[in-house]
Amino acid sequence: MPAKAASSAHQTHCPWEMATTPSTTSALTPKPKLPLVARYENIYNLPNILTFSRLLATPLIGYLIIHDQHLYAFALFAYAGFSDLLDGWIARKWHLQTVVGSVVDPMADKALMTTLVGCLAVNGALxxxxxxxxxxxxxxxxxxALYFRYASLPRPKTFARYWDFSLPSAEVHPTTVSKLNTFLQLLLIGTTMCVSLLHDAAATASAAGGLLLAVQELLGxxxxxARLVAGGQVVVAATTVWSGLEYAVKREAVKILGDDEALKKKQGVRGRMIIGTTFGSVAALALWLWVTQKGRKKEEEEEGGEDETAV
Structure with missing residues (x-):
């Protein structure tokens, strides 16, 4: 067989040898994946500073309420409310929104509300x-939120990285009802603190105290x-339940960052189950407390009526 024919036959009967050519081998070899680079963002801006100042002022407000310093407590509360409006406006106006701000801002609001609600409940005002x-x-x-932070944090999941909020892993998007509920809670707390000012001698002696007394007379x-505050309490209770249920069922409330859609879906379901289970238990406890207090108050009224009849 001529050499040329033998070469042609060899190529025909040995096709597997073509896979060993350099160009074909490089095309079939999988390319190595590039390592994921963690994203960092600048968190040192004016909106975040205002948010952290509100967070730091919160324990001082609680201390002043517990010690019946209602005038100073109300002044700091007014600053907290103003800074909450201001930091959001500045962030939107000059495009200074950060993932840290989306997490810490509602955290500061909740820390303030938790402190105020707890202290006013201790004083019997709520x-x-x-x-x-x-x-x-x-x-x-x-x-x-603790679960979402841990579950969505890119590896390695260390303690330092967990609390490093310049490493964004999830975004919180408050619902419309939640924003309304926060506003109504602040309004109710502010009204309750104003009512407390009416029992503060130093506050009523001031010009602001005189204005509060005039407003009280206009309201009956x-x-x-008291009727106005009671109505506000009912509305706040209803919107609190509504917003809690929304967070338990609405997937858009928390956006987990990352590319693994199946894992993000699983993490979202687990987080919403945590909200639904814990909030459902607390709602049942609140209902039991309300029924118990209602029954106790009715018994006291009946006992008071029997005592008056006996006299």
Whole structure:
């Protein structure tokens, strides 16, 4: 057989040898994946500074309420509310939104509300069932936030990286009802603190105290203010339950960052189960407290009526 024909036959009967050519081998070899680079962002801006200042002022406000320094407590509370509006406006105006801000801002709001609700409940200014409902919803969201942070944090999952919020792993998107509930809670707390100012001699002696007394008369005196506060408490309780249920069922409330859609879906379901289980238990506890207090109050009224009849 001629050499050329033998070569042709060899190529025909040995096709596997073509797979050993350099160009074909490089095409079939999988390319190594590039390592994932963690994203960092600048967290040192004015909106975040205002948010952290509100967070630092929170324990001082609680201390002032417990020690009946209502005038100073209300002044700091007013600053906290103003800074909450200001930091959001600045962040939107100058495009300074950060993932850290999306996490710490609602955290500061909840820390403030938790402190105020707890201290006012201790002083008897807020009903215990309502305080349990508000604090229970916030606690369920906090537990879920801890889980979401750990589950969505890129590896390695170290303690230092867990608390390094310049490493974004999840974004919180408060629902419309949640924003309304936060506003109504702040309004109720502010009204309750104003009512407390009416029992503060130093506050009523000031010009602001005189204005509060005039507003109280316009609202029908102490009885009218009491009815207004009671109505606000009912509305806050309803929106608290509504917003808690939304966080338990709405997937858009928390956005987990990453590319593994199946894992993100599983993490979202687990987080919402944490919210639903804990908040449902707290709502049942708040209902039991309300029924118990209602029955106790009815018994006291009946005993008081029997004593008057006996006299």
């Amino acid at each position: 009903p215990l069932p309502l305080a349990a409902l508000i604090l229970g919803r916030d606690a369920s969201l906090a537990l879920a 005196g102490p009885e009218g203010v």
